[in-house]
Amino acid sequence: MEQLPPVCDYEGSDYRARFWEGGARDYEDRVERVALRRLMPPVGKTLIEVGAGFGRLADEYRGYDEVVLFDYSRTLLREAQAHLGDDPRFIYVAGNWYQMPFVAGLFETIVQIRTLHHAADVPALFRQLFRIARPRSTYVLEFASKHHLKSVLRYWAKKQTWSPFTLEPEEFVELNFDFHPHWIREQLKVVGFVPGRTLTVSHFRLDFLKRTVPTQALVTMDSLAQLTGNWWQLTPSVFMRNRHLSIGETAEPGTFFACPECQTALPEQDNELLVCSGCGRRWQVKDSLYDFKEPVP
Ligand SMILES: [Zn+2]
DSSP: OOOOOOOOOOTTOOHIIIIITTSTTHHHHHHHHHHHHHHSOSSEEEEEEETOTTTTTGGGGTTEEEEEEEESOHHHHHHHHHHHTTOTTEEEEEOOTTSOOBOTTOEEEEEEOSOGGGOSOHHHHHHHHHHHEEEEEEEEEEEEBSSOHHHHHHHHTTSOSSOTTSSSOEEEETTEEEBOHHHHHHHHHHHTOEEEEEEEEOTTOOHHHHHHSOHHHHHHHHHHHGGGTTTOOOSSEEEEEEEOOSSSOOOOTTOOBBOTTTOOBOOOOBTTEEEOTTTOOEEEEETTEEEOSSOOO
């Protein structure tokens, strides 16, 4: 097997309970939804959320016929399954984003929120996403920006050694990166995406504000401030809408999954298995979870 970049593993994690429950991130959750609704086509055929976790945003995808919730963590996908019930539009897929298990030109919409900071090899990930996107599709990307007001002030006050102005990614904890918006735009263009509308999000992610100002007021102010995102980016979170080119491959009707190792289109599942006719590897489907993390021995 070729050497892939390292992946941040949330297997067995209590991420949902630890990070999202209890209301402390109500503000972030709401302003992210505002930005997503502004950038994502509301209806369509096939959507994938890359790094969907426990499905926090799944209710935003009601207008789509098929919704793939893709994550590296089976544990988080099982949580998503438990709270979304047996809605047949949701497809749960575990795998490595450097080897996306889908045929080329499949998705009309790709959404990726709060996960790019775990990407050690952004160009490799963008190449995969470009491959599975169909012509004229939309890729809504959120990333953590290193070029935000707090880091600029801290840098000027000499309380932070790294510069928020340099383009290279900043790895502040192992496998946790902040990115410069210009650098992200350049990487998107290199693989073929056309970066478009940008929204800045979470202007008021400051504990004392979240404690003292009603959440609804902060959400309203942030919703307005987001609209300046095309001109300057000084928030910890940036949303970008990117377009796929108008040319390229469109998936053949009836094809969907492809072998992550050799990219051969996979046939329908048989007896809880997808068997690759290209390399012979077998991939498991168990209790409606497609598992492409490793082949069945
Ligand atoms: Zn194969």
